[in-house]
Amino acid sequence: MRKKFGVLTFGRGSPTERELKSSTYQVPMKLSEITPEIYRERVAQACEFLEGHSREMMAEVEKQMRAQAEKLDFEKAAELRNMLEDLRRTTRPTRRFTRGSLPTTIDPEADVRALADALQLPKIPRVMECFDISNISATHVVASMVCFRDGIPDKNCYRRYRIRTVEGQDDFASMAEVVRRRYSRILLEARDANPNAAEFSQENPAEALERQSTINSQPSPVNLVRLPDLIIVDGGKGQLSSACKELQRLGLHDLPIIGLAKEHEEIYRPGRALPLQLPEDSGALRLLQRIRDEAHRFANAYHQLLMKKRIGESILDDCPGVSQHRKNLLLRKFGSVKRLRRASAEEIAATDGIGTKLAADVHRFLQTH
Incomplete structure (x- = not known):
């Protein structure tokens, strides 16, 4: 609050001249050099924030963060990023409990079955993979892929990517690249493990991989990664369309895939004009939110790691x-x-x-x- 609004947090009424001189350690500017009108305006902005009008402020902080990153001032960008995270934690709504409304326990398997019913999937999505793109500037654009098995995180299968072929901030192209890299690698590994079958097979790649995993149920020195039963992309129509085009190029057009747009928790599906909205208390929606939030956390952690490394290296530039x-x-x-x-x-x-x-x-x- 002090850094953002430049307001004092002690005393009552208008600050005295002595308070103005002794309080410069609290705020990042000299209060003695501003007018009372400007100070009252800052107090009004702080009050609006405390009353719950925080969305506009967070949007402004994020805008400043991106601007500093574009100027390659990564230290300032990181400071603004931390401020943004603090604001989000401060304004995150808390869950309220009333008599007769107790928190329910999570049943991953039941949520998986509920998701299969809600999306009308051909089979239970035992294995799900979710992709998320994270960027502050065009310097470090990264992506994450998290895997849930039977509704539980399988962290051994998590993957993280640095975007290579996309210039600037383009979430659609970045999503296309990471989907292409993930599943082209799985198909390549499957072909290398069974070259004779792959050379003459006219099967759909997804069906061929499923058949091979059924035949090769005995222990094998080659540990093939199977295709997921459901792919989830963080985003709406644009991200979903980009991912679908890459799957079609790889011959994986039958692989179930959805897009989850965060603002209204809308579920987009290929070939459907209108999104699907599940009830807030739906186990299927809660499962999708857990997967999406985990992908977001994993991507952000990787992005912050690269930012810290870049900031550390920039010291040598001076x-x-x-x-x-x-x-x-x-x-x-x-x-x-x-x-x-x-x-x-x-x-x-x-x-x-x-x-x-x-x-x-x-x-x-x-x-x-």
Whole structure:
């Protein structure tokens, strides 16, 4: 609140001159340099936020975060990202319980059956895979794929991706790339494991994989990844359409797939103009939300990891005498700025292309920054 609105959190009424001079540590600006009208406006904005009008503020913070990331000011972008997460946690609605309305326990298998009925699937979706795209700027666009087996997370099958072929922020193209990479790899592994059958087979790839998994039920040195019974993409019509096109190119057009749009929890299905909306207390909807939220968490965790790594590496950009080539040499040897910071000047000097004087300068710089 202090950082965003620049308001004092002590005293009553208008701050005195002494309070203005002594309170600059609380807020990121000098209050003595603004007018009472501007200060009252900030107080009004803070009050609106506390009264629940937070959506506009979060949208503005997110806009600033993206702008800073585009300027490659990753430290400021990360600070705004943390502020945005704090705001979301602060304004997240809490669950209220009333007499006669007790929380229900989660029954994963029952939720899976309910989902099969709600979507009118040909069989129970024992294995489900969900994709999510995470980006703050075009610098680091990543995706996640989480797997649920019988309604429970199977973390051994989780995958994360860095988007390679898409320039800028394009969720549709990013979703297409990650779906293509995931299932083309599964088909390639299946073909390599059974090349003779794959060469002459005219079967649908999904049916061929299912038949092979049934035949090869005995233990095998090759642990093939099976196709899921249901694919879920985080998003609406655009993300779903992009994923469907890639599945069609791979011959997997019969694979069940849906898109889950977060704003109204609408379920989009191929060939259906109108979305499906399930009751809020539906076990099927709760299962989809758990899967979607887990994919979102996994993607964001990977994105934050890359952002922290990028911010750490950017410190070397400010070190005098360290060119891009020398920075690459140092990071290649030590692996990260954190390890480089722990190294002595002699250890740094042992790096090819780094002299004794430069090593001492780098060591001194990292100890003071």
